[in-house]
Amino acid sequence: xxxxxxxxxxxxxxxxxxxxSEEIPQASATSVKSWDSVATITLIAVVEEExxxxxxxxxxxxxxxxxxxxxxxxxxxxxxx
Amino acid sequence: xxxxxxLEILKGIKSRKGEVFTxxxxxxxxxxxxxxxxxxxxxxxxxxxxxxxxxxxxxxxAGNLRRLASNEAxxxxxxxxxxxxxxxxxxxxxxxxxxxxxxxxxxxxxxxALEVQQAIEKACQRMPVVLSMPTLPLPPISFxxxxxxxxxxxxxxxxxxxxxxxxxxxxxxxxxxxxxxxMVSPLQERFDVESELLTxxxxxxxxxxALANLLACLTxxxxxxxxxxxxxxxxxxxxxxxxxxxDGISWDLDHYxxxxxxxxxxxxxLSSEGVLIAVASKNELSLVEQALLRKDLAISANSIFPMxxxxxxxxxxxxxxxxxxxxxxxxxxxxxxxxxELAEVKASHPDVECIKFPTKDxxxxxxxxxxxxDLFGKSAILQEDTIRAESIRRSHAGLAAPERxxxxxxxxxxxxxxxxxxxxxKSPLDPRALELVNKTNQFxxxxxxxxxxxxxxxxxxxxxxxxxxxxxxxxxxxxxIAVAAGRREGMKLKIDAWVLSCRAFSRRIEYRSLEELxxxxxxxxxxxxxxxxxxxxxLREFLAEILGGAxxxxxxxxxxxxxxxxxxxxxxxxxxxx
Numbered sequence: 277x278x279x280x281x282x283x284x285x286x287x288x289x290x291x292x293x294x295x296x297s298e299e300i301p302q303a304s305a306t307s308v309k310s311w312d313s314v315a316t317i318t319l320i321a322v323v324e325e326e327x328x329x330x331x332x333x334x335x336x337x338x339x340x341x342x343x344x345x346x347x348x349x350x351x352x353x354x355x356x357x
Numbered sequence: 358x359x360x361x362x363x364l365e366i367l368k369g370i371k372s373r374k375g376e377v378f379t380x381x382x383x384x385x386x387x388x389x390x391x392x393x394x395x396x397x398x399x400x401x402x403x404x405x406x407x408x409x410x411x412x413x414x415x416x417x418x419a420g421n422l423r424r425l426a427s428n429e430a431x432x433x434x435x436x437x438x439x440x441x442x443x444x445x446x447x448x449x450x451x452x453x454x455x456x457x458x459x460x461x462x463x464x465x466x467x468x469x470a471l472e473v474q475q476a477i478e479k480a481c482q483r484m485p486v487v488l489s490m491p492t493l494p495l496p497p498i499s500f501x502x503x504x505x506x507x508x509x510x511x512x513x514x515x516x517x518x519x520x521x522x523x524x525x526x527x528x529x530x531x532x533x534x535x536x537x538x539x540m541v542s543p544l545q546e547r548f549d550v551e552s553e554l555l556t557x558x559x560x561x562x563x564x565x566x567a568l569a570n571l572l573a574c575l576t577x578x579x580x581x582x583x584x585x586x587x588x589x590x591x592x593x594x595x596x597x598x599x600x601x602x603x604d605g606i607s608w609d610l611d612h613y614x615x616x617x618x619x620x621x622x623x624x625x626x627l628s629s630e631g632v633l634i635a636v637a638s639k640n641e642l643s644l645v646e647q648a649l650l651r652k653d654l655a656i657s658a659n660s661i662f663p664m665x666x667x668x669x670x671x672x673x674x675x676x677x678x679x680x681x682x683x684x685x686x687x688x689x690x691x692x693x694x695x696x697x698e699l700a701e702v703k704a705s706h707p708d709v710e711c712i713k714f715p716t717k718d719x720x721x722x723x724x725x726x727x728x729x730x731d732l733f734g735k736s737a738i739l740q741e742d743t744i745r746a747e748s749i750r751r752s753h754a755g756l757a758a759p760e761r762x763x764x765x766x767x768x769x770x771x772x773x774x775x776x777x778x779x780x781x782x783k784s785p786l787d788p789r790a791l792e793l794v795n796k797t798n799q800f801x802x803x804x805x806x807x808x809x810x811x812x813x814x815x816x817x818x819x820x821x822x823x824x825x826x827x828x829x830x831x832x833x834x835x836x837x838i839a840v841a842a843g844r845r846e847g848m849k850l851k852i853d854a855w856v857l858s859c860r861a862f863s864r865r866i867e868y869r870s871l872e873e874l875x876x877x878x879x880x881x882x883x884x885x886x887x888x889x890x891x892x893x894x895x896l897r898e899f900l901a902e903i904l905g906g907a908x909x910x911x912x913x914x915x916x917x918x919x920x921x922x923x924x925x926x927x928x929x930x931x932x933x934x935x
Contacts, residue, residue: 290364293371314389317556321390322360325562333555 277301280353284346287322291315304341316340323349358566360390363397370400370407378406378808380576381430383476385418385441387557394569395434402573415557419469422476425486431810432576433486435477436568438493438559442466442517446496448553454498459509462498466513470520481529484810487575489533490521492568493548493559528788529809531575531736533568542567577808580796582710582732583684584633585624586675588693589640589666592714593621593656594648598640603648608655616722620714621655623726628660631742632733633682633749635663637674637691637702642666662750671698672705679706681753683859685798685892690732692725739789741836748860751832773830775864779873780825783816789837790825797856799895800867803888805854815853820844822878826870828861835861839870843886849913850880859895867899868923875916884913 277285281301288300292310295303305311320331320339329352331339339345380399382388388395392410399408411430413421418441425433440447443465445458452458480486499507525532547564560568590597595614596606608617628634634656638645645666649658663681665674671693679686686708693699699711710732715721735742791812798804807815816823826839838861843852852874857867874883887908889897900908903922914922 287361290361290368293364293368317389317558318360318364318393321562322364325360333551 280349281346283326284323284342284349287319287326288342291319291322301342304343306340311340319345358394358397358570360393360562360566363390363393363566366397366400367393373400373407375405375407377409378403378432379409379411379430380432380434381411381425381428382434382436383413383418383421383425384434384436384438385416385421386436386438386559387415388412388436389556389558390562391436391558391560391565391569394566395573398569398573399576402577419472422473426476426479428480428484430484431808433477433480433484434572434576435473435486435488436572437473437489437491439491439495439513440559442469442491446498448496448550449557456500459499463509463512463516467516470516474520474524477524477530478527481527483813485529485531485576486527487531487533487572488521488524489568489572490517490535492535492538492542492564494544533571533575538567538571541571578736578792578795580688581735582632582690583688584635584678584682584690585627585729585733586635586637586678586689586691586709587624588671588695588698588714589636589638589645589648591694591716592692593617593624593636595716598644598648603644603651606648609653616719618655619726620722623729625656625660627729627733628656628746629743630733630735630738631745633684633746634661635665635678635682636661637665637671637678637693639668639671640666660746662746663753670701670705672702675702675706675709682749683862688796690729737788739792739836741789741838744834744836745860748833748835752860773832775828775830777866777869778827779870779877780827781822781877782825783821783823786813786816787823787825787837790823790840790842793837793840793856793858794842794854797858798890798892799859800855800857800862800899801890801893801896802852802855803886804890804893805888807854815842818844820846824870824874826857826866828864828866830864839866841870841874845878845880848881850874850878850883851886852883853886855885855896857896862895868903871903871914871919872923875919880916882913882915883919884911886910887912 285297285300288295288303289297292303292308292315294310295308303311305316316339320333323329323345324331327349331348333339339348378399380395382392382395392412396408396410411428413424418437422435425435438447440449443462444450445452445454445462477486477488495510495513497503499509501507521532524530542564546561548559549561553559587593590606594606594608594617595612598606607614608621609615624634636645642664645664649661663678665678667674675691679689686706690710690712691699691702692712692714693702694714694716696713699713702709703711712725712728715725791807791809794812795806815821821842821844824841825837827837828835835858838858840854840856841852842854843850871883885900885908887900887910897908900912903919904912904914905922
């Protein structure tokens with residue numbers, strides 16, 4: 277797990293505290309019961325805060341898994357490099 | 358606080374046991390992250406309670422106010438933004454803007470403000486209510502350019518100020534200070550337009566965090582500090598008295614030392630509000646007395662008692678002051694410009710709050726004044742506040758003389774013409790009673806603290822009683838200094854709370870209170886919900902005397918035993934101290 281994944285995992289752990297560290301990388305809105313629309317919005321807010329970025333969210337549903345959010349962050353990091 | 362931190366706090370206290378503190382949040386916005394911040398802040402403030410935040414429906418501010426008015430929560434929070442007062446003042450509506458709608462918006466805002474006032478008036482009969490006036494900027498609705506204040510906007514704000522002015526007079530209402538939120542959260546960094554459109558949550562996270570922090574602070578009345586001990590040289594005034602003499606010290610614009618006058622004025626104000634002010638200085642006492650006679654001093658020398666000027670360690674001076682005041686170290690602030698002196702006092706009195714006076718840093722002194730206001734701030738000034746310092750000064754003078762003369766308790770009380778009055782009225786609710794129960798440590802039956810709502814509900818029970826004792830003697834009144842509360846159960850009286858201010862020790866008020874309770878209720882036994890705490894040894898010693906042995910939880914005393922023991926204990930004995 278690289279630094280970015282670790283920080284994102286910490287965000288997930290704060291918003292979805294019932295997930296174990298092993299479950300977090302596979303977490304998605306469909307696999308985690310407590311992951312509802314409020315959790316998505318909270319996750320986005322926490323990620324924005326942690327990575328000091330502003331996420332343009334036309335459709336929050338696209339941020340519905342750990343891997344998708346990680347990809348989004350990696351893309352953003354590439355653009356700024 | 359960051360949102361992640363708030364979530365972590367809530368995660369950490371999930372398993373917290375104990376009583377629930379319920380807070381009803383009445384707002385028309387979607388409180389979303391504000392809820393999280395608020396729950397976290399309240400969890401930190403009420404460390405032994407489980408926090409539950411109830412809320413109404415998104416967009417239904419009027420309905421949520423009605424829900425608040427009939428709610429049984431321990432505390433209510435009314436959080437309103439302009440859009441709650443008229444949706445046309447927000448961005449989620451399609452309604453037209455034009456100068457022709459200004460007067461209608463103004464009428465709507467006034468009518469809605471009246472509804473809010475009525476709901477708050479009803480709710481605050483049962484619980485404390487916290488009110489936050491709009492914190493978000495008005496949208497650009499007015500035709501004038503943004504740098505010009507329009508008549509319309511000024512009238513809108515005037516309507517709200519008038520409403521707030523009326524609501525602020527209700528005893529259980531606290532209004533968030535707009536100046537404080539302006540200081541901690543810049544106006545242009547509050548409104549999250551995207552989030553408002555997407556979810557109805559209008560705040561940027563730092564603003565939501567700042568707002569939640571202040572709202573949480575307002576949900577409880579923290580016990581204010583009682584006394585301030587100040588250094589003199591380069592603190593109360595600029596200069597070293599022993600080096601430059603009485604005329605060489607300064608606190609004025611000419612000597613660039615005006616902020617010392619500002620500090621003196623603040624101490625003078627605190628003194629007039631009931632805060633005890635003392636001096637601990639390494640100086641010659643005679644020189645200090647001369648300096649304090651200077652007519653241009655911005656604080657009256659009479660406001661300062663006691664005056665500890667010597668060359669000994671300041672920790673010892675502080676110890677003597679604490680003894681004279683008879684207050685706990687945790688209710689005292691020590692201000693000095695020397696980090697060394699602060700450290701020396703802190704080492705001996707870890708509970709004293711030690712604050713550095715930032716000499717030659719004017720902005721620092723200004724910020725110090727704000728901090729001191731927060732530490733000593735109270736919602737109302739009671740009669741007891743205005744007489745506290747004088748009664749300590751008189752007690753000190755009055756009690757010292759009999760000590761030398763080895764006077765007995767009984768003689769002494771006769772000599773000082775002690776008078777006690779016992780008031781059993783529960784209505785109107787006396788705020789001093791709860792204040793005493795919540796801040797007294799030494800003579801306290803069990804150390805239990807009550808929220809305003811819990812205390813209010815306790816006294817609403819027709820079986821409960823409340824006794825408030827006032828005391829006066831020839832040295833002046835001490836005001837209301839003791840409280841007992843409990844319930845009658847058959848021929849037994851159960852006391853749940855019993856406190857006596859430390860200012861009123863050695864006056865046999867505790868004996869007279871028990872005597873009065875036996876007489877008033879005609880019971881044969883008084884049962885005490887006693888619990889030993891770290892600091893209630895004076896109460897413990899009294900109970901040991903009256904019971905003839907160490908007290909235990911739930912201990913009781915019969916009428917017969919009490920009268921027998923009280924009589925014996927009234928026999929002459931040497932008075933130890935005041």
